[in-house]
Amino acid sequence: MGTVLRDIRTVVSARAVASVFCTVTVCALVSGCTGSGQGTGIGSGPDVASVATTPPAAIPASSPRATVWLFISTDCPICNGYQPEIERLRMRFATRGIEFVGVYAEVPLERSEMEAHVAKYGMKYPVRIDTDRAIQRRLSARMVPEVVVTAGAPDSAGNPAAFLYRGRIDDQWPERGSRRPSATVHDLERALEAIVAGQQPAVRTTTPVGCVL
Amino acid sequence: MMLTTTLLTLALDPPASTAVGAAPAPSAVDGWRAFQQHCLACHVQGGSSPLLLDTRMAIARKAATIGTVLRERFMPPWLPTGGGPFAHDAITDAERDAIAAWAKAGAAGAPDSPVAPMSPASGRVIAEGWEVPITGIHMRAFVQETGPGGSIAAPLGPIHSLRMERASAAVERVMLSDDPTGSIRALDERDPGPGAHTRGDAPGSPAGALAMLGVDSAFTLPDGWVLAGKHDDLVAELHAVGRGALMPATVTLFNGPLPSGEQRRAEVFAAGPLGAILRERTELTTRTDSGPLVCDVDIGVIGLRTDERCTSVRVRAIAPDGTERLLLEISAYREGLDRAYRFEPTVPLARGTILRIDTVHGDEVSMQRSQPMAIMWCARRGTDAFPQRAAEAVIAPQAMPVDAVPGTTPAEGMTWFDAVAACNARSEREGLAPAYRLEHAVRVDGRIVRASVTRLTAPGWRLPRAADVVADPGAPADSWWWTDDDSGLSGFTMVAPQGLRRDALPPNTRIPGVWSGMTRPVVAAPAK
Numbered sequence: 001m002g003t004v005l006r007d008i009r010t011v012v013s014a015r016a017v018a019s020v021f022c023t024v025t026v027c028a029l030v031s032g033c034t035g036s037g038q039g040t041g042i043g044s045g046p047d048v049a050s051v052a053t054t055p056p057a058a059i060p061a062s063s064p065r066a067t068v069w070l071f072i073s074t075d076c077p078i079c080n081g082y083q084p085e086i087e088r089l090r091m092r093f094a095t096r097g098i099e100f101v102g103v104y105a106e107v108p109l110e111r112s113e114m115e116a117h118v119a120k121y122g123m124k125y126p127v128r129i130d131t132d133r134a135i136q137r138r139l140s141a142r143m144v145p146e147v148v149v150t151a152g153a154p155d156s157a158g159n160p161a162a163f164l165y166r167g168r169i170d171d172q173w174p175e176r177g178s179r180r181p182s183a184t185v186h187d188l189e190r191a192l193e194a195i196v197a198g199q200q201p202a203v204r205t206t207t208p209v210g211c212v213l
Numbered sequence: 214m215m216l217t218t219t220l221l222t223l224a225l226d227p228p229a230s231t232a233v234g235a236a237p238a239p240s241a242v243d244g245w246r247a248f249q250q251h252c253l254a255c256h257v258q259g260g261s262s263p264l265l266l267d268t269r270m271a272i273a274r275k276a277a278t279i280g281t282v283l284r285e286r287f288m289p290p291w292l293p294t295g296g297g298p299f300a301h302d303a304i305t306d307a308e309r310d311a312i313a314a315w316a317k318a319g320a321a322g323a324p325d326s327p328v329a330p331m332s333p334a335s336g337r338v339i340a341e342g343w344e345v346p347i348t349g350i351h352m353r354a355f356v357q358e359t360g361p362g363g364s365i366a367a368p369l370g371p372i373h374s375l376r377m378e379r380a381s382a383a384v385e386r387v388m389l390s391d392d393p394t395g396s397i398r399a400l401d402e403r404d405p406g407p408g409a410h411t412r413g414d415a416p417g418s419p420a421g422a423l424a425m426l427g428v429d430s431a432f433t434l435p436d437g438w439v440l441a442g443k444h445d446d447l448v449a450e451l452h453a454v455g456r457g458a459l460m461p462a463t464v465t466l467f468n469g470p471l472p473s474g475e476q477r478r479a480e481v482f483a484a485g486p487l488g489a490i491l492r493e494r495t496e497l498t499t500r501t502d503s504g505p506l507v508c509d510v511d512i513g514v515i516g517l518r519t520d521e522r523c524t525s526v527r528v529r530a531i532a533p534d535g536t537e538r539l540l541l542e543i544s545a546y547r548e549g550l551d552r553a554y555r556f557e558p559t560v561p562l563a564r565g566t567i568l569r570i571d572t573v574h575g576d577e578v579s580m581q582r583s584q585p586m587a588i589m590w591c592a593r594r595g596t597d598a599f600p601q602r603a604a605e606a607v608i609a610p611q612a613m614p615v616d617a618v619p620g621t622t623p624a625e626g627m628t629w630f631d632a633v634a635a636c637n638a639r640s641e642r643e644g645l646a647p648a649y650r651l652e653h654a655v656r657v658d659g660r661i662v663r664a665s666v667t668r669l670t671a672p673g674w675r676l677p678r679a680a681d682v683v684a685d686p687g688a689p690a691d692s693w694w695w696t697d698d699d700s701g702l703s704g705f706t707m708v709a710p711q712g713l714r715r716d717a718l719p720p721n722t723r724i725p726g727v728w729s730g731m732t733r734p735v736v737a738a739p740a741k
Contacts (some may be wrong), residue, residue, distance in 0.1 A: 075271065076278075077263040077382075080457040084348050106274045121458045176287055177547045179454075180575075181350055181521060211278040 054161035056200055057151035063097035066164055066195050067154045068188070070125070071136065073106045073144040074117040076211040078176075082145050082169055083121040089169075089189060090125055096196045101154050102127035105136045105144055105213050136213060145169060146208040147188055149195070165191035167206030176209055244315020245322040247308035248272075251289045254430070258327060261428045263382035263456055267327045272320035280313035290428050290550035295542030296528070300433075300557035336378075336465040337369065339449040343407035343462040345383035348455035350521060353408035353462075354420070355449045356398045368445035369423075374433040374469035377426045381460035384453045385428075385549045388413060388421035388518070389466075392446040413450035420450040421588050422481045425516035426466075427552030435513040435559055437472045438592060440479045454549070477592040479513060482506065484528075484568035485586030490663045497580050503568040503587075505533075505665050510591035512560045515541050516553040518586040522579030523548070523572050528587045533565035533653045533665050540568075541587070561594065565653060565665030630654065630661035632676055632695040640673030648675040668697070 059065055070086060073079045090100045102125055104114055109129050118127060130136055139148045139160050149165040151158060170183035191201035248266075256266035266272050272279070282288040289304055315321070340355045377387060392398055392415045400409040413420035423444060424432035434440065453462055484503035486492065491502035517526060528541040541554060570587050574580040613635055627635070630651070637647040648671045655663040668675075676697040 075264050075275075077456060080263070081348075081455065083457040084455075108270065108274065176282070176285075177290075177550060178545075179521065179549070211275065212281045213277060 054159060056164050056204065057158055057162035059164070059195055059198055059200070060152050061198070064099045064153045065097035066152065066192070067099045067101060067150050067156075068093075068192070069135070069139055069141075069148040069150065069154075070100060070102045071105045071139075071141040071144050071146045071148070071213070072102050072127075073104065073211060074109065074113055076106075076144050078173055078210040079145040080121060083123060085169060087122070087124060089192065092189075093192050093196065098192055098196065099154060100125040103135050103141075104129045105133070105141055106211070107131055107133065139163075139166075142213055143208040143210045144213065145210050149188075149191060149201075163204075164195060165201045165204055168208040173209040243308070244311040244313075245320075247304070247312050248315065248323075250302070251304045251308065252312070255289075255428065258329065259378035261379065261382060261385070261430050265327070267324070269320045269323040269325055272316050272323050276313075276316040276320075279316045283309040283313050290547075292543045292546065292550055293541060293554060294544040296539045297541070297554070298557060300555045336467050337447075339387070339464050339466060340384075340408060340451055340462045343451075344459045345381070345453040345462050346455050347458055351451075351453045351455070352410070352412070353406075353451055353453075354397055354401065354411050354413035355408040355451065356392060356401045356446065368443035369447050369466075369468060370443060371471055372424060372432075372434070372440040372444070372468065373438065373471050375424050375426060375431065376467045376469065377430045378465045378467075379430070380463040381456070383456050383460040384451050384462050384464055386452040386551065387426045387464055388450040388452075389423040389426075390415060390420050390448045390450070391418045391423065391442070391444055392448045393418060395446070397448045398446065408451070413448040415448065418448075419483045419485070419518075419586065419588065420448070421516055421518060422483060423447075425553040425588070428550045429552045432514075432553050433469075433555055434479050434590060435477075435555065435557070437475060437477050438479045438513055438590070439471060439476045440481075440590065452548075479590045479592055480510075482510070482568075482589045482591050483586060484570060484589065485518070486584045490567070494580060496577060497574050499570075499572045499574075499580060499583055499585060501570045501585060502531075502663075503570075505565045505567050505663070506562060507666070507668075508564050509594040510562050511594055512540070512556055512562060512589050512591050514553050514555045514590040516588045517541070517543075517551060518584075518588065519546065519548065519572060520574075520579055520583050521548045522575040523583060523585070524575050525573040526585070527571045529569045529571075530560075530562050530566050531569055532563055538562075559592075562591075564667065567663075627695070628660050628662060629676075629695045630664045630666070633664075633666055634661060636674040636676060640671075643674075645673040646671035648673040 068089075086100070094100065102123065104127065107130060111129070114127065114129055117123075128135075135141075139150075141148060145168075147166065147169060148160075148163055150156075150160065150163055165188065167187060169186075169188045171185040171187065172180050172183040174180065187203060187206050190203070194201045252266065254260060255262045256264060258265065258267065264275070266275060266279075279288075291301060291303070293299060340353070343353060343355075345351060375389075390413050392413075394415055397409065397411070397413055397415050400411050404410060423440060426432050449464070449466075451462055451464070482503075485501060489501050490504055491500065493500040515528065517528075519526060523546050526541070526543045526546050527539070530538045530540055532538075538560070540560065568587055568589070570585050572580075572583060572585045574583060613632070633649050633651055634654075637649055637651060639645075640647045646669075648669055650667040650669055651661075652665045652667075653663075654661045676695055
């Protein structure tokens with residue numbers, strides 16, 4: 001414990017992943033991230049004021065139109081319970097110009113733990129370990145699970161405050177410890193439906209529920 | 214839970230320091246000890262939580278969440294906001310702060326590798342072969358029971374305390390009961406999958422009547438109390454939730470030692486839809502009043518059966534004189550964090566007391582579907598309320614006279630309370646000492662729908678025992694008679710001469726055509 005983990009550099013496109021059962025794949029580093037070895041905690045990402053005032057980015061006309069950053073954890077029960085729903089959304093939107101990237105935001109995390117987690121939950125989207133919390137800081141993630149939808153490809157430069165949607169996946173968890181038998185509002189799905197139609201989501205932010213980063 | 218905590222403490226107490234020659238800071242020791250006492254029993258393999266916090270890395274990684282849930286008082290889970298008093302090892306604010314600081318500082322003293330659960334050699338394995346699906350809420354009842362190595366285990370035996378370990382935290386609660394009629398076993402055998410998709414309610418034994426094991430994975434009766442019986446038809450109703458991946462539902466039960474010395478017999482009183490004398494629903498609320506207790510009791514443990522969209526629960530005891538006592542209140546109910554609650558000291562309730570259960574639900578569908586129940590483990594106080602009747606010679610049951618209940622006819626049916634009142638009325642007409650004392654009667658449309666009934670040792674007319682009703686193949690099929698069931702704390706039953714039987718009916722039931730019979734012991738001369 002305590003060794004610095006390095007991002008795995010094997011790159012697999014989301015469309016290829018859709019037809020292949022993969023165990024561990026990771027995207028290239030997002031440009032604009034700070035270097036490794038930085039301190040933990042939220043600090044260099046968009047603050048509340050800039051999030052509230054920065055208009056959303058324009059949606060590209062061609063694929064990839066947006067990236068869904070999924071802040072996940074190996075052991076958050078709410079997060080793990082959402083993996084089947086994430087897979088359902090990935091299957092629905094991956095061929096329509098939406099890329100999914102999983103970010104293990106609770107660190108330190110051993111590579112073996114990540115591999116075991118991916119295998120156990122049958123995850124088919126690329127994942128990475130946010131060793132230095134650079135992605136968390138850049139996108140100002142607060143919880144797991146939390147999603148941040150940015151315009152364009154994962155590696156496209158852009159203002160993180162100009163996100164398209166951020167927050168919860170749906171309303172199945174109105175609060176910690178209280179669970180609905182099934183969700184009644186599918187927030188992320190609604191947002192992605194709007195994006196693939198070339199429109200800004202009607203609801204841009206929601207409050208996630210889960211484990212605190 | 215305390216036994217588990219103690220065993221784990223012995224295994225996990227840290228050495229003097231993780232660094233040679235240095236003693237841990239006092240706050241670190243306090244935080245680690247408090248964590249072991251209040252958190253570790255659930256957050257280890259075999260515990261109730263899907264979130265494992267059994268290594269230093271796992272705890273340090275979750276430090277922010279640990280601090281948040283402690284500060285919000287979401288953890289440790291303890292739902293009651295009123296009622297009791299309950300046996301509860303409450304965490305102090307100082308311990309909350311110590312744990313949060315200790316986790317944030319790196320969880321010094323916690324082990325680097327997970328500790329395997331310490332399981333005794335003997336255990337009762339339930340629900341082998343069932344994997345909880347990856348999503349959804351699931352409930353299945355299991356009758357099969359095996360011991361170590363897959364052999365059929367011996368009966369469970371008397372119960373004072375039970376402990377449970379889980380193959381995975383997909384199982385949130387387990388409710389144990391008997392299956393005296395074999396109905397659940399029959400369903401299980403017909404259901405092609407593992408277990409049976411049903412509530413484990415058997416006639417006379419609702420799911421959870423033997424024990425409820427929830428978030429604390431334990432069930433313990435008060436000191437000296439024992440729930441007797443062999444329990445060789447054990448039914449385990451498992452409540453499970455999909456956790457995103459297939460997970461085994463297997464649970465292992467460990468029966469604790471019986472108390473030495475004098476024992477008190479624990480009995481179950483199930484307050485719920487069966488036997489209820491009042492059931493009301495509004496848009497989002499329900500109210501259920503149980504039938505009355507037939508004798509004085511002490512309550513030892515109370516457990517709830519509700520549903521996942523129940524948002525608050527309140528259980529009150531209402532004495533015959535109208536005095537209310539709050540037994541249990543949960544203002545923010547969370548089914549996954551529920552457990553059985555042990556009173557300390559036990560709570561006395563008088564004969565004639567009813568239990569009132571009020572629930573609030575998050576939506577109308579949940580309210581409509583809900584059949585809330587409170588199961589209480591009680592011990593009788595004082596002498597047995599039922600006079601010994603087995604050795605009596607009795608007059609064969611006679612059909613109740615058509616004028617037994619003034620102003621009504623057999624076509625309209627009578628409640629059990631009406632039948633008791635009719636027995637007393639005939640006794641008085643014939644100069645016999647009444648066999649019942651009927652008090653606090655509540656009438657609706659001329660029928661008695663609620664009352665406190667005491668059985669007396671007197672030669673007056675009484676309802677027949679179920680066994681007294683002669684099986685008569687020639688009698689009409691709808692010739693149902695109310696009887697006097699002398700088992701249980703508020704049992705009512707109805708039988709037909711052909712030997713058919715309907716147990717646990719509400720005593721205020723009125724079924725058209727249902728009348729009753731009367732019987733009385735043979736005496737040399739009528740008693741006045």
